[in-house]
Amino acid sequence: MTNPANYWRNKKETFSHLNKIGTLISFTHIHNPPKDFGKNSYWVGIIEFDTGNNTKKLITGQLVIEQSTPKIGAQVIGVVRKTRKANSESVIPYGVKFKLL
Amino acid sequence: MSNMSNMSNITPVDITVTSAYQTKFGELWDKSLYDLIAETIHGVLKNSSLEKKDIEIVYFANKMASQACDQNHISAIINQILGTQVPVIRIEAACASGGVAVSQACLALESGKYKRALIIGAEKMTDLPVDQISYDLMHAASQQERDAGLTFVGLYALLAKKYLITFDATEKDLALPSAKNHKHAQSNPKAQFPFEISVEKIMASPLVADPIRLLHCSPITDGAAAVIIEKNKNNKNKIKIVASAQAGDTLALSQRETLTTLPATTHSAQIAYTQAGISPQDISFAEIHDCFSIAEILAVEDLGFCKKGTGFRAMRNGDFSMGGACPVNISGGLKACGHPVGATGVKQIVEIVTQLQNPTHTKLKKPLVGLAHNIGGTGGTAVIHILTK
Numbered sequence A: 001m002t003n004p005a006n007y008w009r010n011k012k013e014t015f016s017h018l019n020k021i022g023t024l025i026s027f028t029h030i031h032n033p034p035k036d037f038g039k040n041s042y043w044v045g046i047i048e049f050d051t052g053n054n055t056k057k058l059i060t061g062q063l064v065i066e067q068s069t070p071k072i073g074a075q076v077i078g079v080v081r082k083t084r085k086a087n088s089e090s091v092i093p094y095g096v097k098f099k100l101l
Numbered sequence B: 001m002s003n004m005s006n007m008s009n010i011t012p013v014d015i016t017v018t019s020a021y022q023t024k025f026g027e028l029w030d031k032s033l034y035d036l037i038a039e040t041i042h043g044v045l046k047n048s049s050l051e052k053k054d055i056e057i058v059y060f061a062n063k064m065a066s067q068a069c070d071q072n073h074i075s076a077i078i079n080q081i082l083g084t085q086v087p088v089i090r091i092e093a094a095c096a097s098g099g100v101a102v103s104q105a106c107l108a109l110e111s112g113k114y115k116r117a118l119i120i121g122a123e124k125m126t127d128l129p130v131d132q133i134s135y136d137l138m139h140a141a142s143q144q145e146r147d148a149g150l151t152f153v154g155l156y157a158l159l160a161k162k163y164l165i166t167f168d169a170t171e172k173d174l175a176l177p178s179a180k181n182h183k184h185a186q187s188n189p190k191a192q193f194p195f196e197i198s199v200e201k202i203m204a205s206p207l208v209a210d211p212i213r214l215l216h217c218s219p220i221t222d223g224a225a226a227v228i229i230e231k232n233k234n235n236k237n238k239i240k241i242v243a244s245a246q247a248g249d250t251l252a253l254s255q256r257e258t259l260t261t262l263p264a265t266t267h268s269a270q271i272a273y274t275q276a277g278i279s280p281q282d283i284s285f286a287e288i289h290d291c292f293s294i295a296e297i298l299a300v301e302d303l304g305f306c307k308k309g310t311g312f313r314a315m316r317n318g319d320f321s322m323g324g325a326c327p328v329n330i331s332g333g334l335k336a337c338g339h340p341v342g343a344t345g346v347k348q349i350v351e352i353v354t355q356l357q358n359p360t361h362t363k364l365k366k367p368l369v370g371l372a373h374n375i376g377g378t379g380g381t382a383v384i385h386i387l388t389k
Helices: A004-009 B033-046 B065-069 B074-082 B097-110 B130-140 B143-147 B152-167 B171-185 B199-204 B263-276 B293-302 B311-316 B333-337 B341-357
Strands: A021-030 A042-052 A055-064 A075-082 A094-100 B015-022 B057-061 B088-091 B116-123 B207-209 B223-230 B240-248 B285-287 B369-376 B381-388
Touching: A021 A055, A021 B152, A021 B207, A042 B152, A055 A075, A055 B143, B015 B033, B015 B097, B015 B341, B033 B065, B033 B074, B033 B116, B033 B223, B057 B074, B057 B097, B057 B341, B065 B130, B074 B088, B088 B097, B097 B116, B097 B223, B097 B240, B097 B341, B097 B369, B097 B381, B116 B341, B130 B152, B152 B171, B152 B207, B152 B293, B171 B199, B171 B293, B171 B311, B171 B333, B223 B341, B240 B263, B263 B293, B263 B369, B263 B381, B285 B341, B293 B311, B293 B369, B341 B369, B341 B381
Parallel strands: A055 A094, B057 B088, B057 B116, B285 B369
Antiparallel strands: A021 A042, A021 A075, A042 A055, A075 A094, B015 B223, B015 B240, B116 B223, B240 B381, B369 B381
């Protein structure tokens, strides 16, 4: 999301899994970030959330890894973080990353 | 497997391939996109007995000319080069642009409205810095995947991680397709990297997105390819397209039914085999979309060449090497030839035509049947063509 209108339109979906707990389905460690994602490596995963009535929702998001390395099947929780570099046009791009529990 | 009675596109296909041409693939600093397209048009016509005025319709495959070359409306450039006013249709389906262009051209001929079509796939990528290219390629992924900071290497790494754990494959297995394809590419002068690279060197290359390493990844490449196809009554002993099948799936990986199969491949393969009246075991050789080595392992399973979860064992066994049951990527694939995105699907057809005309391996299964497998994004689009002589 590099422009304010796009960021505003997607706000509800962006923060829909804040404070929710899900299960890590797969993950990777990105060593070569694309433009606007800085120079340091970071982790990204696909997380599965139980939405009730035997249904699931899957989300792709960055992970917050502080000490232990992630494993498939680990529990994560949505937390607020700045997700990318802001450019001169956009609002500061806050979003949700997923922290290992 | 899908219910075939719901599918209308399972009737046989019978299209003659009249001519084929590709440029050298690589970092071609002295060639613009215009130069690549012009060279390809000149080359494919020279390889036939046709003139520019004989082309009735053109399909042009390209993914990122607007970002990389500040150029849209390339259909008019093609009219400019041909010097004619024929319709030119630009096709964009990420990395499947070429395959979809071939498929659409086949439909145009099968409709009876046109007798002869030219298909060109071209991409000029190397003028941009690598991080910009990574960013632009992610236009073929979902917004959520972009916002998560994923690259295409990262997307396929999510598939690779899931595959390794689910089927007990090792990181060394990820190196096998790359090593095989580089070995094959030694005899391909059009390839970007026509030299061997050992499994050890591949495994020692830097991690890009764990578990995918630099030498598991197809490179950034300039290049173009073209074929001319016709609808003929008398095409005995000519090279024919006998199946042309496209299928789609969700844009985002997180919305897929599974992370260890690309359903668009299995769906389009089912249609293609039905159109051709054959089974996977009848395929003599294949050009498979190895944008990353995990993609080739998934594809040999999804195409039915081996059971799900056994692709890496078949690779270890040499089943897909020259001399094996079904050589895959005799050209060197995307890994060693390079991957100019819009050109790849058309180049796969050029390679299959070349092999059918002059097989480089005498032990290929007879009758000779070649399969081209072209994927868009992480499997949002899949296109399969089957050719025979």
